[in-house]
Amino acid sequence: MLTQSCSRKKDKFINRQFHAMGTKYNVLYNGNIALERGKDAVNNEFTENFWELLPVERMNVSEDIFLPGQTKNADFERAEEKAIKAIQVHGMNIDGKEKNPQIDEAYLLLGQARYFDQRFVPAMAAFNNILNKYPTSDKINQVKIWREKTNMRLDNDAGAIEKLKRLLKEEDIEGQDLADATATLAQAYINIKSKDSAIAQLDIAAKNTEVKREKARYHFIKGQLYNEFGKKDSANIEFDAIIDLHRKVPRSFYINAHIEKSNNFDVLNGNQLEFEEYLTELEENRENRPFLDKIYYRIAEYHRTNTTDSLAEAYYNKSLRKTTSDKHLRALSYETLGNMYFDRNVYKTAGAYYDSTMTAMVENSKPYRIIKRKRENLDDVIYYEGIAQTNDSILRMVSLPxxxxxxxxxxxxxxxxxxxxxxxxxxxxxxxxxxxxxxxxAGNLKQKGRAVASQASKRPPGTSRTLQASGASASSSxxxxxxxxxxxxxxxxxxxxxxxxxxxxxxxxxxxxxxxxxxxxxxxxxxxxxxxxxxxxxxxxxxPTEQTEIDSIATERNFAYYQLGIIYKEKFKEFLLAKSKLENLLENKPEDRLILPSKYNLYGIYLELGLNQKAEAMKSAIIQDYPESRYAEILLNPQSELSKDENSPEFIYTTLYKQFENEEYAAVITEAEAQIKRFEGGDFVPKFEILKASAKGRLYGFEAYKEGINYIALTYANTDEGKRAQEIINEALPVLEKKEFISDDDTDKFNVIFQFENNSGEDIEAFIKTLEEEVAKIDYFDLTVSKDLYTENTTFVVVHGLTSINGANGFGELLKSEEKDKRGRVIKPKITRPYFAISSPNYAIIQRHKNLNAYLKLQ
Known part of the structure; x- marks a missing residue:
């Protein structure tokens, strides 16, 4: 009877009280419990990344898109359901005015549930509903703050800043509301890169919040911002404020405040003994055990700064043994160890550390790509250093009595x-x-035996021996x-x-x-x-005892030295290492092809290192000893290198490539070989090699191409062309190697081929012109004509576009058949030359393997 009498449509005291009490202590109570449970889940999912500027609000924003009715968290869904129930069941909207004083809180709960469920547009609608319908609500300031938090999530930072500043100016808010408003305003300033303005707002927020976790967060962000501005003393004050809170704040904030403060220690002017005791205290505190990975890393960094590499390496490894979920820390430790071994020229170990670094990084991120490129370059260093060290050792031993x-x-x-x-x-x-x-x-075995016998004697009558043995196998003898x-x-x-x-x-x-x-x-x-x-x-x-074998080892060693010099200079900018390798090379009396490019590269290295006298001496030696070389031309006229004149490798390569497209393969091979000798050691040499190998493949077939590609992969392994050659070996050559002809039934593309000997004196161009005229008369096929070089002595004129082997043969015969004009007179055919028909896949095979005779024998 009470429920029936408490209508939502009657504005009576008992009705208002009934629905207000039911809303507050039943529906909203349960809804707020669900909301807090959901917020705890959000907090537990969030992992603080102290390596970057912390966000003001602890929440991961997902980019997943949800359809209407979908939700990420069942607790937020329940909170939303309770809020909607409160509005629909207990709302008392009479004459356009809400009589239930709890409905504004229901809308606030609705907006918060949607906000934490990352459905920001519906959340904004809920907050705006309160502002429009309940302007006198005691929660109005909280609603305005939540609305601007939502605005920020919708990337409307400027609007959020304007409205929050107006709120702080016009309203007398204090306590937690003031902390929330200023913290939200600080995040908006951070979003628009106005970080100096954020510091002032965070200061207000830290002073007014009573939530210790929030206070620690605001102080930590302030410390991070001060560090960005280079104000280490101010930053340390913020970190000390967190340290003073000690067990009142999460341990992660306490430890990271210590770490950040220690990062600001002045190694040159500070008391190092006192600082080392401070780090040792952090390390030995039992409460800090879950954070030993970061503490060990900080100690390692300190020792590395003090050039105590052995201690630093030990602590980096201790950090790695303790690191659990912090992938960024693990990547930093691995990368630093890799760099340390690289600096010691222990490249194989450095490469292993770089491999481990990449496993702890986000794949395809910019830092990942940088490490990957460095690791790939290191492969070449490891390869050539191995050759150089091994061959040096052999040659040194051979030279001894x-x-x-x-x-x-x-x-x-x-x-x-x-x-x-x-x-x-x-x-x-x-x-x-x-x-x-x-x-x-023996005593134990005897005792065990007696125990087993005793157990057997106590076995109840009728018990299976097998069953007992299986059940008591642990004590069996x-x-x-x-x-x-x-x-x-x-x-x-x-x-x-x-x-x-x-x-x-x-x-x-x-x-x-x-x-x-x-x-x-x-x-x-x-x-x-x-x-x-x-x-x-x-x-x-x-x-080795034979001189030819010893010379071969020396030649291989010299080439490795040259490659190492170029790699250190161009890819790692390690000019001292590059200088050492190239100077050692020149002392070892290398073959002529390596001398000039080595001297030219040394000239550039001397300039980089500020060794101007050596650079001038090397420049003079190049101009005097190699006056006709490209390098002498560049040194005499540096601008000529920049202008792509007709003597530059770029211009020559472009010209050669056009000749390649025109099927002038013999000329391309000859000219490419000349340019390879001319530009030995230059960046364009591998490009000329690739062009030469491709031309040889077109002219002489698959085996010549395979040989050229293998040579490039081995000789220029550290270049893009060498790596591409290796990919061709692994992926393309196994496919191209197949020379078995396919059945004509397996394709619908066929050609008619006319064969010419290049030295016969026949006019191929005139034949092509006549053939094109005849082909133009055929309107039921889309036919085209091409001229393809087969070998140095043979050229094919090819008709493309036929759809069957019989059609191709029929077309060839049609060209040879006599015709009659309108008066009935016989017209001799213009084309009587022999031909053969072939499918397009089989034509590709004979071009690739130069096995025309094998194909014709099958016909």
Whole structure:
């Protein structure tokens, strides 16, 4: 009866009270609980990124698009349902005026639920509804703040700033409302890059909020902004404010405030001993264990700044062992270690660290691409450094007298033998220790046996022995039921037989992998055979003795030095390393083709390093010794390099490419070879090589092309052309290599081919003109004519556009048949030349492999 009497349409005291109480203590109560639960979920999903400027509000904004009725979070959906229920069931809109004082809070709950569910346009509608219908609400200031927060999420920062400034000017707000308004205004200023204005607003927000988490956030953002402006003292004051709150704020803010403050330490003028004690205290505090990854990283950075690289490396690795979810920190540690090893010229290890760096980065981001490019360049360094070091070692050893060679290798072999014996000893000691730990005593085994027997005697009558054995296998005395005795047996086997592979004749001594024998007995002859690793003669025999072989090793070493010099200069800007490699190259009497480009590159390196006297001396040497070279021309007239004149490699390459398109393949090959010699060491040489290989492929076939591409991939491995050549080898060549002809039934494209010998004196152009006239008479096919070079001596004139092999043959015969004019007189055919028909795929095969005769034999 009470429910029926409390109508929403009657403006009575009891009606208003009933619906207000029901709204507040039932519907809105449950709705606000759901909202808080949803907000907790949002906070838990959000991971603070202290490496960047923190957002004022802790919330991840997703770019996912949701259809009407869809929601990200069930708690926000429930809060929204409760808000709507309060409005629909308990709203008392009588004569255009709301009589239930809780309805404005229902709309506020509705807007907040939609806001946190990231449906900002519907949220804005809810907030605007309060402003339009309930201007006297006691929540009006909160609603205005929430509306401007929503405006910011909709990228209307300017509008949000204008309205928030007006609110702060016109309304006397204080406490948490003032903190929320100024914090929102600060975020809007940050969004429009007016960060100095944001600091003042954050200061007000930090002073007025009673929520310690928010206070810590506002102070931290202020500290970050002060650091951006280079005001380290002011930043430290903000971080100290967080540190003073200690356990009242989340530990992550407390630790990162310490880290940021420590980053502002003046290494040159500060008290280093006191600072080291400060870092040690952070490291040893048990409460800081979850954050040791960042603390170790900060300590590593400090030691690296002090050039204590060994300590720095140790702490970077300690940080990596502790790092869990902070991928950015892991990437920083890996990259820094990679850079440290790169600076020490330990390129293989540096490359491994760069590989690990990329696993912790966002793929295809700008930092990822930078590291990836550096890593790819490092492949070339590792490759050529390996060649240079190995060949240098061989050449150095070859240059020594045999007595010194023998002494060095004897020492090396003995060191290997002692190391192997030490490793064997350690393995045997480890096996002995393990045996003592797991071997069961006879008394224990007897006791176990008595226990099993006792258990068996207590078995109830009729109980299955099998069932009991399976149920009590853990305490059975059967060998394989007892883990301890199995482990003991394994260790005894290892002690007696060693580590054996699972294979036939496993007992033979040669099958044992873990025991080092400096000699062994041949099973067939019974003779003792020395282990070759410990015989110095083994290494002596591996040294090259033929002069041609030694010269080949030196040539390979010199080319590696040249490539390293260019890579360090062009790709890493490591001018000292580049200088060292190229100078060493010139001292090693390299082949002529490397001397001039090495000197020219050294000239540029000397200029970069400020070694002007050396640069001038090198310039004079190039002009005097190579007056006709391109490099001398550039040095005498630097502007000529910039203008793409007819002598520049760019102009020459463009001209050659046009000749290639005109099928002047022989001329392209000859000219490309000349330019490769002329510009040896220049950036355009690999381009000329690619053009030459393509021309050879067109003229001589697949094998010539394959040979050229392989040469480019090996010789210019560090260039874009070399990498492209390797891709061709991996992907294209296996397809192009196929030379089996396909059936004519598997295609609908056919050609008619007329063959000409290039030196026969026949007028090919006149024939093409006549053929085109005849082709023009055929209107039921879309036919075209082309001239294709087949070999140096053979040219094809090709009619394209026929759709069957019979149609192609029929077209050829049609051209040879006689015609009659209107008066009935016979007209001799204009084209009587022999032809053959072929499908387009098979034509591509004969052009690629130059196997026309093989095709004609099949016809």
């Amino acid at each position: 045999k007595s010194e060679q023998l002494a060095i290798y004897t020492k090396h072999a003995e060191a290997l033998r002692l190391q192997a014996l030490e490793e064997q000893k350690q393995q045997e000691e480890a096996l002995e220790r393990q045996k003592r730990q797991v071997a069961p005593t 059967f060998y394989f039921y007892n883990a301890t005795t199995v482990a003991y047996g394994k260790n005894e086997f290892l002690k007696l037989w060693g580590d054996r592979k699972l294979q036939d004749n496993w007992r033979h001594s040669s099958q044992r992998a873990d025991i080092v024998n400096t000699s062994k007995e041949d099973e067939e002859t019974g003779e003792t055979i020395e282990d070759v690793r410990f015989n110095p003669e083994t290494y002596l025999a591996s040294l």
